[in-house]
Amino acid sequence: MAYKMETKCICGDGKNDGGHPFGAIAAPIFQTATFSHPGIGKSTGYDYTRAGNPTRAELEQVVTSMEGALDTVACASGMAAVGLCLELFEPGSHFVCSEDLYGGSVRIFETVGKARGLTFSYVNTSREDLTEQAINERTKALYIETPSNPTMEVTDLAAMRRIADQHHLLLIVDNTFLSPYLQNPISFGADMVLHSGTKFLSGHNDTLAGFLSVAREEFVKPLRYLYKTVGSGLSPFDSYLVLRGIKTLAVRVERQQSNAGIIAGWLQKHRKIKQVYYVGLPEHPGYEVNQKQARGAGSMISFRTDTEETARTLLERVKLISFAESLGGVESLLTYPMLQTHGDVPVQIREKLGITADFLRMSVGIEHVDDLLADLEQALA
Ligand SMILES: Cc1ncc(COP(=O)(O)O)c(C=O)c1O
Structure with missing residues (x-):
């Protein structure tokens, strides 16, 4: 089945x-570089890590x-x-x-x-x-x-x-x-x-x-x-x-996604945010295609602030949310793609794509959404 x-x-x-030795429920950590052979030409199924x-x-x-x-x-x-x-x-x-x-x-x-x-x-x-x-x-x-x-x-x-x-x-x-x-x-x-x-x-x-x-x-x-x-x-x-x-992917992603939907809607209404890129918003150009091929919109949001200064201030003022690279984890992170994930992409290509000084990316975690909104609110004030 x-x-x-x-x-x-x-x-x-x-x-x-x-299948685990001694009926262990969790997977044992086989912290070994090598495995002994039961005889010449015989293997336990593992020889070398x-x-x-x-x-x-x-x-x-x-x-x-x-x-x-x-x-x-x-x-x-x-x-x-x-x-x-x-x-x-x-x-x-x-x-x-x-x-x-x-x-x-x-x-x-x-x-x-x-x-x-x-x-x-x-x-x-x-x-x-x-x-x-x-x-x-x-x-x-x-x-x-x-x-x-x-x-x-x-x-x-x-x-x-x-x-x-x-x-x-x-x-x-x-x-x-x-x-x-x-x-x-x-x-x-x-x-x-x-x-x-x-x-x-x-x-x-x-x-x-x-x-x-x-x-x-x-x-x-x-x-x-x-x-x-x-x-x-x-x-x-x-x-x-x-x-x-x-093991907790399903519950994490569900919570992250529901937080992301709320945050995307909130950002759309904020006076200092010019544009929100979230595939869960019906006005996103890829909304329908994403709905056809995926079971959700996920928890990655990018957005454009009114000025470069707003973007920089936001990154420096967030407290609960961390200014850090990476995504997908339980902790919410804000990333500055221009300097971090896409720092090595040639500037003319970055600009053509819109990865500019006012462009930020947020990976939404599983914290309570009210606390995340309060942190964004104080950092954007
Ligand atoms: C879409 C995507 N692919 C690949 C990678 C590379 O993965 P790693 O950082 O685990 O080497 C990243 C890292 O940010 C990513 O975002």
């Missing part, structure tokens, strides 16, 4: 039911089940997962990407990726015509974030699959912003899904993690081979932390 998402958060597809570890395997099984994938590798960070994904492509491969990807993804594409002979075009993938126009004879994949980071553009995943089929491309989706609780790109035809597990999946701002899930059999073996070769695996202890975090 296929479990519902809330249950998958607890035990994936249930493969580990009753770089290649595989039981705590990590349980986590990978949970994420595989939540994303509806065939296999998932758990990596030391989201960027390690992005790097591993690039390693799967031959030099000369070209990618058509969402134009406002996470800045770290652009950085790895333009440095490590380029040095390996990969090339990248960045377009507004919420526009199918622009996406198609960017495809050339070397294009191998579409690389999408939806909603995008930080301007919340929504890309139609089913439309991307149609384009990918017409041009024999792979569809790769970074699903960090909504988490598998709210969106499953594989069910819309994605071939690979990435996560910064540092965000909603771990959920407590206490560890880095990343995931690369694949939905095609042909990638399972090459990915596992690369993973053990490159050595990008998540440690057993961090695997335990993320596994523990995922």
Whole structure:
């Protein structure tokens, strides 16, 4: 029987039911680098932690089940997962990407990726015509974030699959912003899904993690081979932390989302806020597409203040909310994309995207919404 998402958060597809030594309910942390062999040519199923570890395997099984994938590798960070994904492509491969990807993804594409002979075009993938126009004879994949980071553009995943089929491309989706609780790109035809597990999946701002899930059999073996070769695996202890975090993903995301809806509405009415970008607002241009492909709008809000000074003062005055990078955790964070997440994106590209000095991003946590509103109110006064 296929479990519902809330249950998958607890035990994936249930493969580990009753499987822990001594009946332990929580996953034991197998803090070991290596495993002894019962005999020559025999294995317990685990030989060396770089290649595989039981705590990590349980986590990978949970994420595989939540994303509806065939296999998932758990990596030391989201960027390690992005790097591993690039390693799967031959030099000369070209990618058509969402134009406002996470800045770290652009950085790895333009440095490590380029040095390996990969090339990248960045377009507004919420526009199918622009996406198609960017495809050339070397294009191998579409690389999408939806909603995008930080301007919340929504890309139609089913439309991307149609384009990918017409041009024999792979569809790769970074699903960090909504988490598998709210969106499953594989069910819309994605071939690979990435996560910064540092965000909603771990959920407590206490560890880095990343995931690369694949939905095609042909990638399972090459990915596992690369993973053990490159050595990008998540440690057993961090695997335990993320596994523990995922157990409450459903309840956290529900609370975060309900807080975010209230805060987005409040910000819209504030005299010092010029524009609010939240995919849960019916006037958001991507509202309908997001509703079609996701089970909610999530808890990421970007907004534009009336002046740069308001943005800076807000960042300095918040007390309960922290001025910090990252997102998806139980604590609410305010980020200055221009200086933080997108600081390495060339200024002319940033400005074209609207990532300017008056532009802020908020990751809404699970605090009481009245306290969050009171903090915003005093900081904007
Ligand atoms: C959408 C997205 N993808 C990937 C990453 C990279 O993840 P990590 O910071 O875990 O390396 C981030 C980090 O902010 C992100 O927001």
